[in-house]
Amino acid sequence: xxxxxGTLALTRLALRxxxxxxxxxxLALATMAAASAGSIADLYPTESDRxxxxxxTAVNVVARAFNGTLSSPSLGAIVMxxxxxxxxxxxxLLSTQTVVRHTRLEEETGRAEMIGSSVVGxxxxxxxxxxxxxxxxxxLAALIALALVANGLAVTGSLAAGAAIGTAxxxxxxxxxxxxxxxxxxxxxxxxxxTIIGAAFLLRATGDALGDVADNGTEVTSAWxxxxxxxxxxxxxxxxxxxxxxAFVPLGLLIVAAVVGASLLSxxxxxxxxxxxxxxxxxxxxxxxxxxxxxxxxxQRGVLIGWSVAVIVLSVxxxxxxxxxxxxxxxxxxxxxLMNQLGGSENLVKGYLAFIMVIFGLVVSxxxxxxxQRLRGEEAGGPLESVLATAVSRPAWLGSHLTCxxxxxxxxxALSGAGAGLAYGLIVDDPAYQTATMLRAGxxxxxxxxxxxxxxVAAFGLVPQRSxxxxxxxxxxxxxxxxxxxxxxxxxxxxxxxPFTHLPxxxxxAITAKPLLVLSAxxxxxxxxxxxxxxxxDLRL
Amino acid sequence: MVxxxxxxxxxxxxxxxxxxFGDTRALDGLDLTVRVGEVHGLLGPNGSGxxxxxxxxxxLLRKDSGEVRxxxxxxxxxxxxxxxxxxxxPGDVNLWPNLSGGEAIELLGRLRGGLDxxxxxxxxxxxxxxxxxxxxxxxxxxxxxxAIVAAFASNxxxxxxxxxxSGLDPLMETVFRGYITELKQAGxxxxxxxxxxxxxxxxxxxxxxxRAGRTVESGTLDDxxxxxxxxxxxxxxxPFDGLRKLSGVHDLVVDGPRATFEVDVSVLDPVLxxxxxxxxxxxxxxxxxxxELFLRHYGEELAALNGNNHVSSGNNRTPGGGx
Ligand SMILES: Nc1ncnc2c1ncn2[C@@H]1O[C@H](COP(=O)(O)OP(=O)(O)O)[C@@H](O)[C@H]1O
Ligand SMILES: [Mg+2]
Numbered sequence: 001x002x003x004x005x006g007t008l009a010l011t012r013l014a015l016r017x018x019x020x021x022x023x024x025x026x027l028a029l030a031t032m033a034a035a036s037a038g039s040i041a042d043l044y045p046t047e048s049d050r051x052x053x054x055x056x057t058a059v060n061v062v063a064r065a066f067n068g069t070l071s072s073p074s075l076g077a078i079v080m081x082x083x084x085x086x087x088x089x090x091x092x093l094l095s096t097q098t099v100v101r102h103t104r105l106e107e108e109t110g111r112a113e114m115i116g117s118s119v120v121g122x123x124x125x126x127x128x129x130x131x132x133x134x135x136x137x138x139x140l141a142a143l144i145a146l147a148l149v150a151n152g153l154a155v156t157g158s159l160a161a162g163a164a165i166g167t168a169x170x171x172x173x174x175x176x177x178x179x180x181x182x183x184x185x186x187x188x189x190x191x192x193x194x195t196i197i198g199a200a201f202l203l204r205a206t207g208d209a210l211g212d213v214a215d216n217g218t219e220v221t222s223a224w225x226x227x228x229x230x231x232x233x234x235x236x237x238x239x240x241x242x243x244x245x246x247a248f249v250p251l252g253l254l255i256v257a258a259v260v261g262a263s264l265l266s267x268x269x270x271x272x273x274x275x276x277x278x279x280x281x282x283x284x285x286x287x288x289x290x291x292x293x294x295x296x297x298x299x300q301r302g303v304l305i306g307w308s309v310a311v312i313v314l315s316v317x318x319x320x321x322x323x324x325x326x327x328x329x330x331x332x333x334x335x336x337x338l339m340n341q342l343g344g345s346e347n348l349v350k351g352y353l354a355f356i357m358v359i360f361g362l363v364v365s366x367x368x369x370x371x372x373q374r375l376r377g378e379e380a381g382g383p384l385e386s387v388l389a390t391a392v393s394r395p396a397w398l399g400s401h402l403t404c405x406x407x408x409x410x411x412x413x414a415l416s417g418a419g420a421g422l423a424y425g426l427i428v429d430d431p432a433y434q435t436a437t438m439l440r441a442g443x444x445x446x447x448x449x450x451x452x453x454x455x456x457v458a459a460f461g462l463v464p465q466r467s468x469x470x471x472x473x474x475x476x477x478x479x480x481x482x483x484x485x486x487x488x489x490x491x492x493x494x495x496x497x498x499p500f501t502h503l504p505x506x507x508x509x510a511i512t513a514k515p516l517l518v519l520s521a522x523x524x525x526x527x528x529x530x531x532x533x534x535x536x537x538d539l540r541l
Numbered sequence: 542m543v544x545x546x547x548x549x550x551x552x553x554x555x556x557x558x559x560x561x562f563g564d565t566r567a568l569d570g571l572d573l574t575v576r577v578g579e580v581h582g583l584l585g586p587n588g589s590g591x592x593x594x595x596x597x598x599x600x601l602l603r604k605d606s607g608e609v610r611x612x613x614x615x616x617x618x619x620x621x622x623x624x625x626x627x628x629x630x631p632g633d634v635n636l637w638p639n640l641s642g643g644e645a646i647e648l649l650g651r652l653r654g655g656l657d658x659x660x661x662x663x664x665x666x667x668x669x670x671x672x673x674x675x676x677x678x679x680x681x682x683x684x685x686x687x688a689i690v691a692a693f694a695s696n697x698x699x700x701x702x703x704x705x706x707s708g709l710d711p712l713m714e715t716v717f718r719g720y721i722t723e724l725k726q727a728g729x730x731x732x733x734x735x736x737x738x739x740x741x742x743x744x745x746x747x748x749x750x751x752r753a754g755r756t757v758e759s760g761t762l763d764d765x766x767x768x769x770x771x772x773x774x775x776x777x778x779x780p781f782d783g784l785r786k787l788s789g790v791h792d793l794v795v796d797g798p799r800a801t802f803e804v805d806v807s808v809l810d811p812v813l814x815x816x817x818x819x820x821x822x823x824x825x826x827x828x829x830x831x832x833e834l835f836l837r838h839y840g841e842e843l844a845a846l847n848g849n850n851h852v853s854s855g856n857n858r859t860p861g862g863g864x
Contacts, residue, residue, distance in 0.1 A: 185677065280641065280673040280674060280675065281640065281641025281643070281644060281673055281674075281675055282641055282643060282644060282673065283641065283643035283672040283673050284643050284644070284647055284672075285640075285643065285644040285647035285648050285651070286644075289640075289644060289647070289648050289651075290648070290651040290652075291651075291652070292652070295648060295652075298640070299637065299639075302639075381635060382635045382637070383635050383636050383637055383645075385596075385601060385631050385635070386629065386631060386634070386635070386636075386649060386688065387649075387652060388599075388600075388601055388620075389599045389601065389624060389627075389629035389631075389701075390624050390629075390649060390652035390653040391621050391622075391624045391625045391652060391653055391654055392621070392624075392652050393620070393621045536603070537603070538601070538602045538603055539596070539601045539602060
């Protein structure tokens with residue numbers, strides 16, 4: 001058993017490194033579960049409310065795709081179907097990142113090598129990572145069960161619900177351990193694990209969307225793709241209906257197989273590299289890589305491609321359900337309120353379309369902030385020092401990244417408007433007009449995104465060390481104001497902080513130039529401040 | 542210091558340069574002159590301000606006060622134009638993880654205004670660097686090689702090298718020295734910082750020694766040797782009693798007919814005359830290495846580090862005390 005020597009010490013070290021990260025995640029997820037359980041109990045207090053929920057969601061393809069199928073019209077089952085997708089996705093991501101972090105990332109930072117030179121067995125680091133991951137999921141399962149029981153739900157069902165989420169998390173954590181042995185580095189391993197999670201989600205969503213509704217109008221049998229997904233297996237535990245504990249057997253087998261596989265593979269790779277050979281690149285640079293703009297594009301294009309795919313999928317699905325808005329929103333008072341405030345109540349579909357464009361405005365701001373995060377990345381841990389010692393001026397370098405961020409944002413907004421417009425237009429048989437209208441509704445968001453972009457640039461110029469946190473805070477404030485503002489009845493000045501508050505709600509309202517010009521001017525002014533400050537300051541390496 | 546602004550024979554001139562970071566006074570009146578065509582060593586221990594000086598010379602940091610001229614221009618104002626004429630190898634080379642080494646080299650060369658493809662190929666071969674690997678997979682030494690290849694393959698007047706060999710193995714260090722010699726013959730200028738004395742001794746025409754942000758000595762190696770002592774070991778038939786009374790003789794150790802001592806270069810002549818009367822049988826003299834120069838300047842610091850505050854600098858030849 002010398003292969004396992006040092007496992008305990010490494011486990012303790014991993015727990016110490018994660019002593020803040022893991023508890024925060026666990027608490028946040030458990031709080032989500034508790035909050036959802038409470039609000040659903042309020043929303044559907046009577047038997048007939050729940051039956052209504054069950055019948056409307058059973059025939060709603062979109063609801064089935066996002067949430068999965070309802071196992072019975074009981075309160076617990078409704079809670080389960082409302083929380084499962086979200087919590088199991090986060091459990092899966094948390095698990096995969098934990099495993100990769102304590103295996104490959106440790107190797108990359110060199111800490112593992114340092115430890116590897118003392119008495120640590122071959123399997124110790126992998127075992128420690130898996131133990132921490134499994135413990136996290138056990139704790140998560142227990143906390144979720146506790147949160148549900150605390151809201152008055154049955155103990156058996158609560159345990160099954162917690163177990164379904166925790167076991168799904170463990171399964172993806174174990175698969176991530178395999179990816180960690182195979183892939184060339186921690187980023188690639190995390191990427192592969194995220195892809196597996198995404199694929200499993202899509203399989204489950206497709207299977208549930210294609211499922212058959214039973215004669216009673218509430219029960220749905222999933223189609224075969226759902227059976228290929230660990231998420232699909234986990235919901236077969238049917239908490240709060242007729243708990244089927246046998247559903248955990250396939251998940252257990254998957255976990256065991258993945259752990260054994262990862263252990264066997266770990267013996268066949270060197271510390272610091274994966275089984276797959278590190279990919280190589282060209283010996284000479286392509287022609288496009290010859291100025292700061294070419295470099296910025298090269299560094300940013302991967303991110304933009306990822307966001308483009310996400311925006312296309314999201315906008316087409318949001319657009320496709322626009323016409324079914326009454327069933328989608330259903331009895332959800334909060335959603336109705338939100339859309340009425342944004343779009344006005346006389347036309348719910350237009351209100352919905354205007355609302356989702358604000359969501360895309362926020363999504364694209366997220367892209368812009370992530371893209372501009374690279375400014376600080378290149379400065380602090382990176383090659384900016386070398387670049388600015390060549391014949392590249394500071395404004396040219398900053399301008400190149402800014403150009404990529406702004407053009408990328410414009411492209412994504414156009415994509416989101418066109419995607420939603422086309423999908424909705426095809427359904428109402430008016431694709432050309434709807435695409436053009438929604439394209440404009442998407443692009444109208446640009447001045448608000450520009451304010452966030454300007455803010456990020458100003459923060460980079462003035463307070464580089466805090467710039468990433470500040471830029472994400474600006475983004476977070478906008479998200480909170482858009483989502484919670486109308487519900488919490490925030491005072492107007494608070495609402496006004498978010499640039500998105502000032503936009504015309506296209507297609508409900510006509511496009512008015514004044515707010516767009518004012519927002520653009522604010523964005524430009526912030527950007528100018530950022531450029532001026534960056535020209536004047538020291539590089540903070 | 543003589544002002545040499547606009548002087549065509551001066552590549553770099555710095556006087557009374559001050560730079561503070563919050564409470565830290567990183568540079569405290571630093572002076573530096575690098576002439577066109579010389580390889581100049583900037584020598585000092587870690588934290589003495591070498592990198593800070595170089596970054597101000599490149600316009601990456603802003604000076605607090607003092608005069609700085611580089612290739613006849615102001616590095617803060619005219620950075621872009623000046624940077625076409627120089628190449629920089631940072632002390633800690635960071636590259637783009639997703640670019641290959643070859644891409645990074647060519648990119649840096651192009652951003653500087655072009656690079657010589659033939660030289661690049663030679664350099665890659667002599668430095669034994671695989672340009673198809675992603676930068677993410679390179680060790681510190683290999684990242685340094687990328688920057689060195691990009692710098693040497695550019696046709697520039699001035700090379701600025703911040704501890705360029707700190708990650709290279711001895712074989713590669715020899716290759717590096719070969720290129721510096723070549724560059725010197727081609728009449729180009731280099732500023733090279735180091736805390737390794739042997740490197741500076743082997744490569745540089747002139748040296749500036751800095752300590753705590755100030756220049757403590759500057760000149761050719763020969764100039765600096767005049768400031769210090771020569772170690773003499775001698776075997777003679779008559780006793781060494783008279784030697785002790787001569788001024789400028791230090792650390793005399795007598796062991797029967799043998800004696801070892803240090804002597805200030807300024808009094809070498811009278812001491813040798815004195816020895817001549819003692820019936821010398823063998824005599825060896827060793828010029829001070831830069832190591833000794835260095836220890837003389839940092840003697841106090843080292844003594845403080847060793848917890849031994851009362852040792853005079855001359856006695857403080859602690860083995861392993863040097864860096
Ligand atoms: N960005 C910075 N912020 C604060 N202190 C700094 C910074 N850069 C350098 N220093 C300090 O300035 C001094 C000189 O540093 P540096 O020029 O890097 O020395 P060297 O290159 O000779 O090792 C050190 O005391 C260092 O800690
Ligand atoms: Mg340094």
